[in-house]
Amino acid sequence: MVFKQLILTPAELTPLVDKALALGASYGEAAFHRVKGFQIILMNGSPITASYTLSEGVRVRVIAEGSLGFSSTDSLEKHDVIDAVEKAVKHAKTTANLLSKSIKMSDERLGRARYEASAREDPEERGGEDLFKLAVELYKSIDLSRYKVNINSFLLGLSYSIEEKSLATSDGGLIESRIPRLEVFYSITASSEGSSANRWQQIGGSGGLELIDELGVVQAIEDDLRSLELYLRNAKTPPKGRMDVVLGPEVVGLAMHESIGHPSEADRVLGREAAQAGLSYRRRIKPGEKIGSDLVTVIDDPTIPGSYGFYLYDDEAVPARPRYLILRGVLNEYLHNRETAAIMGTHSNGSARTMAWWSEPIIRMANTYMAPGDYSLEELIEDVKEGVYIKKYMEWNIDDYRWVARYVGFEAYKIRNGRLEEPVRNPALEVNTREFFSSIDAVGSDLRFYAGTCGKGEPAQGVPVWMGGPSIRLRGVMIK
């Protein structure tokens, strides 16, 4: 056995594509995908484990006889890679007789480019040794004695990853990329006066160790400890029924992702994910139809520098660009890859992403957010007679048609006569998508982004995304 390091460049992948064509494929792509990184997890300030991760391999995807085949291997031995090419073609041909229509890729101006996200403090150069010191320093900088709750467990994870990809397609796409990312994860379980609660959060972006400061990790943890204290010691039963609700950027970002981003994925609209992530209300409500107030514009933009979902070319070599999913309250474009674009007679907008060498490119969001308005938080609240302000959430879910969502407040307050009053515990906003977006009558200027790992596909793929928005005001929605 030889232990070796190897990166396959697009030029080295091209013979694999040629091989697929020679075997009868009408389209072929081959990619090398490596994610390596380091993670440290502290429990109550002590390291419970440190781990290094390396995931690398080759994937091959083809269309043969109008059918799609995919095969992948993390053995980079020549015979295993060739076997993957042969299997991809064989898979496609085997099921071709069951198809009523041929699968095609849309014609696109594909990229031939190399790009990388910058990291001022490149984690790979500093290595895992520094990460442990940073994690301990991070933990020690938080004065837990300031909070009047018992901390039962405090799990703090700090990790970086370097994602390197190269891609060659049979119609000329040649892309190489390198994206470093940093992620902080924490989960705090606390108790007070006979009740317990847990808060977990993920913070991340593309870049280096400088993100710990830039993304305000310490401030976020301290703010969550204060929220736990409020939840456990001060929060009262929330009001119920129809009322005005002000939502903070954390909740709004999630709602953009769940209620607008996912249903805009064209593969869901076409039924390709029906048994997994589900369908979409956009099967019935078409582009050009009104879904929200004029104040609502929702964008998915992979090109935001420093973002967790950053990329400049997608995993089909299509250039990335901002996608306007809702424009002034009207449903606009879908998120497309080349397959769905071909079916709908349009062009891909660069939404195909893969998690790893073993995953097929499918339609994914990148950084989904609501465009900000010009209200301050105080102005949003001062016009509410009776209502609730939900700043943070813990529980959420949405049905598989992406129509009725539920967001349960973690840090939340009662609003009376334009003023914030006592904290309330677990107010549950349950609302359908049209009602949510139509009831928005004011949009704040405080746009913020939150990191997440979005799951989709089979086998399930988790990709890094940002979810963002400003504070907003909803009139007359149901709190349960």
Place this chain on the structure above:
Amino acid sequence: MLWELAEASARRLKDRFDEYEVIVGNEREIMLKLANGEPSVTQSWNRYTITLYVTKNGKIFQTSLSSTSPGEVFEKLDTILATLSPSPLYAPLPEPTGQDYENTDERIVEIVESGDLSRVSEALELDQAGNWAGTIRLAREERVLVNSNKASLHGERTLFNGYMRVFADEDSSGQWSWTSTMYRPDIAKKAIGAAARLAEECASLPKKKIESRNYRVLLSPMVAGNLLEIVARSASGGAILFGFSFFKKEDLETRVASEKLTILDKPRDRELPGYSLFDDEGVATRDKPVIEKGVLKNILHNSKTAKLFGAKTTGNAGLLMPEPFNLDVAPGDLKDDEMLEVLGDGLYITNNWYTRFQNYPEGLFSTVARDAVIVVERGKPIGCTSRVRIADSMKRLLSNIEGVGASLWQIQWWEVSTPTRLPHILVSDARITSE
């Protein structure tokens, strides 16, 4: 190749650390994905994984690699370990009591190796598929474990599982899954048939809106499988330690559910794909109750969580987190044709997803129904609704289990990752919200 990789890795760790362990796995897998009644893609994987675990003076480093070229990690181990402090989780690697196993079906191996799914598509009559969406998956999994305690173990198993969502129309669907270590087209067809019957039943009934209130609910094995997997995972020492559980250490040997409920972790069940005779520490697995007649009988441990709980490992490692292998819920006496009658007035919830907790320690959660939700009055279906939520406390839900079905299904899909054999479950007074 696995032994070669494991031994080459072990040689590079030997004498440098107090303890080491290497687990090398290879998974060869093929999956057909269907949508709109046709194949959307056929995928296959040849995946090698190498897990390295080393300790020195109570410090722990572990790594999971999906690669056959892990060269640089070996160079970094000493430097990284030198910077760490001892782990509060550290416990010595236990005696390797596990045994080799082989639980494979040659028919699955042949299909996986050839990459040819035509035999499966013929058996399941995919050319006759209606509006189906789902996946069919076959895999052969092999692994080798060696460690500094002289463990030298080999395991090999196969699996055949999948799930199908069948649409009668846009608003009427059913979904069901199957899983086995053997090539069992019969259980796949039975599952697809169950999904089709639910879709047809929903389509034949008037669509109903229901109000938010408490209901008696009959949970299909798909729904009960999702919720009871969470219950079993909440009984992991790791989940309790890290705050992701509504159980406490003190709950052991206390009543946590209705006496109707018995859940076992059965790693030695040859029919379920989690089958294994050794865990990730090389310890022999054993079948054991998690909850027996409503009483929490076992917290699942590896050697690390066992040390912190003052207990013994249950053979459920996970090097970091203890986990169940296969779940088996004991059947009750509710016969299939009596279940709606016993339900009386209530809801038959046939599938769900997106289970999320508002508060882990207190067990507050909600989950969203998908596919058919049959509205039942006086034991008869009178309508079909969908996308309602169970928004309740897991503790209440477990206490309110009133009946358990007699027929068992083997389930594993997106929302039930642990292979689970279980029946329908009847729950009273469940809090349901609806639009």
